Amino acid sequence: MSTRKLTGSANNPQIRRRYRAEKRFKAYCIGAVSIAFAIIIAFFTDIISQGYTAFWQYQVQVTIDYNDRAERLGQFALDRDMREVASRGATRSIPRAIDRNPDLLGTTEERWVPVKAEIDQYLKHGRDILEAKHEEVAAAPELPDKLRKKVDALIDEGRIESAFNTRFFTTGDSKLPELAGIFSAAVGTLYVLGITLLCAFPIGVMSAIYLEEFAPDNKLTQTIEVNINNLAAVPSIIFGLLGLALFINFFGVPRSSALAGGLTLGLMTLPIIIISTRAALRAVPDPIRQGAFAMGCSRWQVVRDHVLPSSLPGILTGTIIGLAQAMGETAPLIIVGMIAYIPEAPSGVFEAATVLPAQVFTWASEPEQAYVEKTAAGIMVLLAVLLTLNATAVFLRRKFERRW
C-alpha cells in the first residue's frame, strides 16, 4: 500500500515538474562539460589537420651543373626548366661550394632539392581537389597551366617525390617558406629558458625557504606574501614593459637578446616557483624538523639536510610547470624585441634571438599560404614539448612524492 502511495506522490504534477527541472539542470551541467570537450577536440583536430602536411615536403631531382656562370649566381647551375620548379634557396650555396672546392667546376651532380612553396602547396592541397573536379576549385591553390603540366609530367617521371621534411628541424627562419624551419627558434628557446631557470630557480627556492622556515610573522612577511600573490596575477605584458624599461633601457642589456628575454621571463616565473615551493615545504611534517632540532641542528642545517631533500620532488614539479608556462609566453618577449628575423641559430645570450612562440607569431603574420602550415606545424612542436614537460611534472610528482 505504502509503495502505491509513493508512486502517487511521484505522479503529483508539482513533483514531476521538480524532477524534470532536476534532469534539465543535470543536462545543462553535462552539456557544459561536453562543450568544453568538444572545443578541445575541435581545437586539436584543427591544428593537426592544418599542420601535419608541413612535416612532408615535395622534392625535385635536379642536375646541378657546376659551370662558371653558377660560380657567380647559383641559379645558373640549373637548366632553365628546373629553375621554375626548384626552390631558389636550394642553389644559393653553390657559389660558396665552388669557392671552397674549385675542383667542382665542370662537374655535375644529381641532387634532391625542395620545390617552390607554391608548387608544394599545389601538390599538397590543390591537385587532388582539381582532379576530383570538386566545387571548391576556386579556393584551391592554383598554378599557371604551363607550370602545372610540367609539374605533373615530372611527377609521372618520378622526379618529384614527397619526403620527410628534416629541413624543418634543422634550419632557421627563411623568407622562402619551403626552407623555413624552427631550429634557430628552438635554440633561442633553450637559451631563454636556461636564463629563466638560472635566475628564477635559486631566488624562488630561497624566497620560499625564507617565508616558510625562517620568517617571523610580522608586517614585512605579510607584505612579501601579499606581494607575491599579486605578482603572480600581473598580466605578462606588464612584465614586458618592465623588462624594456629596466633591463634594456636602464641596465643596457642588448635588445632582442636571449638575456633580456630570459631575465624578463625569470621575473615572471619567480612567483610561480615561490608559490609551488612553499606548498612543497609546507607538506613536510613538523616532527622531521623537531627531530633535527633535537639533535642540535641549526635552522639552516634542518632546512638543508632534512626539509629540502624531502620536498625536492614537489619543488622540481613546480619549477617544471613554471618553465612550461614561460616557454609558451610570447607577449613580454615581443615587447623586449624578440621577434626579429633570425635565420641563423644564436651562439650566445647577447645575440639577437627568437623563441618558438615568437616564431609562430611571425609566421602567422606572413601572408603566404605556405606559412599557414608552417605555423600550425610549429604549434604542434610547441604543444608536444609543453605536453611532455607537464607529463614529466605529473610523473615526478606521482613517482617521488612521499605521503606522510
Add this chain to the structure above:
Amino acid sequence: MSVGQTTLLLLAGLIPLGYAGFFLGRRKALNTQAEGIRLHSRPQQYGWYSVVSMAVPAMAVAFIASLLNLLGWIALPSELVLIMTLVTAAAGFGFGLRAIQPSLRARIKLDNLMRWLLLGAALISIMTTVAIVLSVIFEAMRFFREVSVWEFITGTTWSPGDSFLEAAGRGDEVGEGGGGVFGSVPLFAGTFMVTAIAMAVSLPIGLLSAIFMSEYASQRIRGIVKPLIEILAGIPTVVYGFFAAVTVTPIIVDIAGFFGLDASYSNILSPGIVMGIMIIPFISSLSDDVINSIPQSLREGAFALGTTRSETIRSVVVPAALPGVISAFLLGVSRALGETMIVVMAAGVRPNLTWNPLEDMTTVTVNIVYSLTGDQSFDSPQTLSAFALGLVLFIVTLTLNVISTVMVRRFKQQYD
C-alpha cells in the same frame, strides 16, 4: 676590459681563495680539536666561516662599485675595481682565519648569514613590484607631460599616427591639427567588449562544469574530467591567437553572412570567444575548489527538507559559494583584460567605438604591442603611450586581484 672578462678574472681570484679559506679554516679548527680543546661548532663550520668572511666583503665591494658605475655617479676603471675587490678578499681572508677561536660561534653566525641571504632573495619579489610601478609610472609621467591626463582618460579619438613623424624630425609633414591624439576611450571600449564576450562564454561553461565535477560526477569521472579541462590552461596564448585568426574568424564571418550580416575579418567577437575558451579552466577549477569546501552539512540540511539535488545546488550550494565564484570571475576578468596575443593576432588595429561585436575594434594591449614594435624612437609620445596604457592596465588588474583575494580569504574564514 669587458664585463665578462672582469667577472671571469674576479671568479678566478675568488674561487681559489674560497677553497683555501675553507681548508685552512677547517685545518685550524681540527688542530685545535686535536689538542683536546672543545670547539663551539663543527670544524667544517669554521671552514665555511672563513670562506664567508673572505667572500662577503669582497662581493659587496664589487657590487657597490659596479652599481655606482652603472648609475654613472663615478667612473672607475674595471682594473681598479678588480684590484679593490681582491684586496678586500685577501684582507677578509686573513681576518677570518685569525678570528677562528674555540669560542667563536661559527654555527650561529652562519645561520644568521643564511637568514639574511634568504631574506634578500625574498625581497627581490618586492623589488620586482617596485620596479614595475616605478618604471611604468616614470615613463607614463613623461607621456603625461605632453598629453593631458584628462584628454587621455576622456578623449574618444586615438590616432598616434602623426606623432612619429614629428619625432623623426619631419614635423612639417604633419597635416593640419597635427600631432598625435591620445584619447584612450576607444581602446578601453575594445578591451571591455572583448572581456565581456570572454566572460559570457567562460562563466556559464566554467561554472556549470565545476558544478558537474563537484556535485554530480563520481570520483573516477572527476579524475578524468578535471585534468582534461585543465589542458586548456596549458595552451600558449599565441596558439589561441592562431586558432582565433585562422579558424574561428572565417566561421564567424560565414555565419554572419548567412544571416545577412556584415562581419569584419578582424571582428572582436572571435578573439572574445577564444579568450573565453582560454579562461574556462580558471573559472572551473577555482569554483570547483570553492564548491568542494562548502560543508556537507549544508547540503544534508537541504536534502532533509526534501529538495532535489539541483534545488540544493541552486538555493544552498551556489549562494554559499558565491563569494568564491565572484572572486574566480574577477580573476578571469583580470586575465582577459591583460591578455595580449589573442587580440594582437585576431582583433583589429583600428580604434573604433561601437557596440557591434562583428565590427573590428582594438584593445589596450594591442596598442601597447604595436607602439613598442614600430620603428619610433623611444622618446616619441607613441612609444611612451604604451607605458601610460600599461599603468592603467596594471592598476585595474591589481585592484581586481586584491578584491578577489580578500573575498576568498573572507570565504575561507567563514567555513574553516
